[in-house]
Amino acid sequence: MKPLISKLPNVGTTIFTVMSQLAEQHRAVNLSQGFPDFSPPAGLLERVENALRGRYHQYAPMPGSVALRAAIAGKLKDMYGVTVDPVTDVTVTSGATEAIFEAIQAVVRPGDEVIVFDPCYDSYEPSVTLAGGNVVHLPLVLPQFAIDWDRLEASLNARTRLVIVNTPHNPSGAVLRSADFDRLADLLRRYDCYLLSDEVYEHVVFDGARHATVLAQPELAARSFAVFSFGKTYHATGWKLGYCVAPAPLSAEIRRIHQYVTFSSTTPLQQALAEYLVAHPEHHRNLPAFYQERRDYFAALLKHTKFEPLPVPGTYFQLADYGAISSLPDVEFARWLTIEHGVAVIPVSVFYERAPDVKLVRFCFAKENATLDAAAQRLRAL
Numbered sequence: 001m002k003p004l005i006s007k008l009p010n011v012g013t014t015i016f017t018v019m020s021q022l023a024e025q026h027r028a029v030n031l032s033q034g035f036p037d038f039s040p041p042a043g044l045l046e047r048v049e050n051a052l053r054g055r056y057h058q059y060a061p062m063p064g065s066v067a068l069r070a071a072i073a074g075k076l077k078d079m080y081g082v083t084v085d086p087v088t089d090v091t092v093t094s095g096a097t098e099a100i101f102e103a104i105q106a107v108v109r110p111g112d113e114v115i116v117f118d119p120c121y122d123s124y125e126p127s128v129t130l131a132g133g134n135v136v137h138l139p140l141v142l143p144q145f146a147i148d149w150d151r152l153e154a155s156l157n158a159r160t161r162l163v164i165v166n167t168p169h170n171p172s173g174a175v176l177r178s179a180d181f182d183r184l185a186d187l188l189r190r191y192d193c194y195l196l197s198d199e200v201y202e203h204v205v206f207d208g209a210r211h212a213t214v215l216a217q218p219e220l221a222a223r224s225f226a227v228f229s230f231g232k233t234y235h236a237t238g239w240k241l242g243y244c245v246a247p248a249p250l251s252a253e254i255r256r257i258h259q260y261v262t263f264s265s266t267t268p269l270q271q272a273l274a275e276y277l278v279a280h281p282e283h284h285r286n287l288p289a290f291y292q293e294r295r296d297y298f299a300a301l302l303k304h305t306k307f308e309p310l311p312v313p314g315t316y317f318q319l320a321d322y323g324a325i326s327s328l329p330d331v332e333f334a335r336w337l338t339i340e341h342g343v344a345v346i347p348v349s350v351f352y353e354r355a356p357d358v359k360l361v362r363f364c365f366a367k368e369n370a371t372l373d374a375a376a377q378r379l380r381a382l
């Protein structure tokens with residue numbers, strides 16, 4: 001047999017799986033992986049049941065259910081005042097992960113450079129590697145996790161094909177403002193490259209801020225893929241449904257790939273989401289307040305511990321400095337905390353190519369108060 005040469009030799013089991021397994025093994029409170037421990041809205045679950053009892057069992061249209069794409073376009077108009085054509089510009093995918101993979105495959109060619117900002121979500125790099133591209137990691141500047149614009153400009157060159165941003169940002173919670181997209185538009189025009197804007201936490205922004213989407217920056221939107229996730233918005237990460245919004249020619253390329261990766265995504269869930277999105281826009285409109293309450297609740301609990309929480313403008317993640325508790329490197333600290341003290345967290349260095357010398361871990365606060373209380377009780381003992 002010919003030797004099997006891995007196309008992704010550096011990829012192992014993700015830290016999220018590792019920490020969740022460790023949490024289960026040691027009966028730790030799992031604040032590591034980013035998923036809620038509460039249910040999707042009851043009205044949505046009813047619609048799923050109805051769809052399952054009804055006639056929604058066969059392949060959905062390849063780009064997504066017509067009703068769902070129309071509902072998505074309606075929501076984008078309502079939330080951000082942007083007009084997209086649901087027929088040509090919106091593609092429903094099996095989670096944002098599929099959309100990210102396909103956007104990258106659509107534009108990245110062998111030898112192309114793709115700029116990402118560290119700390120960075122873990123699915124970007126393997127997708128670029130499979131497309132034959134090279135990832136250029138630029139660190140975000142602490143403590144705000146801000147883009148270093150000079151460094152970005154210095155890194156852009158004729159080989160740069162794609163820049164990937166994520167707002168609100170996992171793991172730091174940092175958000176981009178519309179002025180940041182203006183600045184990106186200026187830079188990317190000069191270097192003629194594409195943008196992938198990962199906006200899966202679009203409805204998890206705090207303190208009265210409004211989510212700035214790339215879709216509202218017309219010049220940049222013309223060269224961008226914007227990616228969203230129903231899993232994050234409806235407390236249903238296991239449903240694996242998301243979508244990509246991009247101009248027609250870019251969406252056509254996404255669909256060429258989507259057609260042969262999954263062909264289409266689960267029909268009954270698309271139907272239920274289409275109905276619910278139109279009937280209950282208050283669900284996503286109220287999400288910032290819903291998560292802000294949890295953010296503040298968890299921050300108040302952390303005050304009684306030696307962790308030093310960082311500000312959280314968006315997402316359902318809380319970064320905290322553990323320097324007053326331990327001098328262990330973060331991966332070892334996270335294992336120790338899980339095994340010895342029963343709280344599972346994610347070490348921040350795993351989001352980096354070259355991690356800075358900081359002692360930060362990520363907690364997920366998308367949890368019932370009882371779960372957060374149980375974690376805090378253990379953290380207070382440290």
Ligand SMILES: Cc1ncc(COP(=O)(O)O)c(C=O)c1O
Nearest residue numbers: 095096097121170200229231242
């Ligand atoms: C920044 C970011 N992008 C994309 C995803 C993937 O979303 P989905 O579960 O819809 O595939 C996640 C999930 O944690 C995420 O945090």
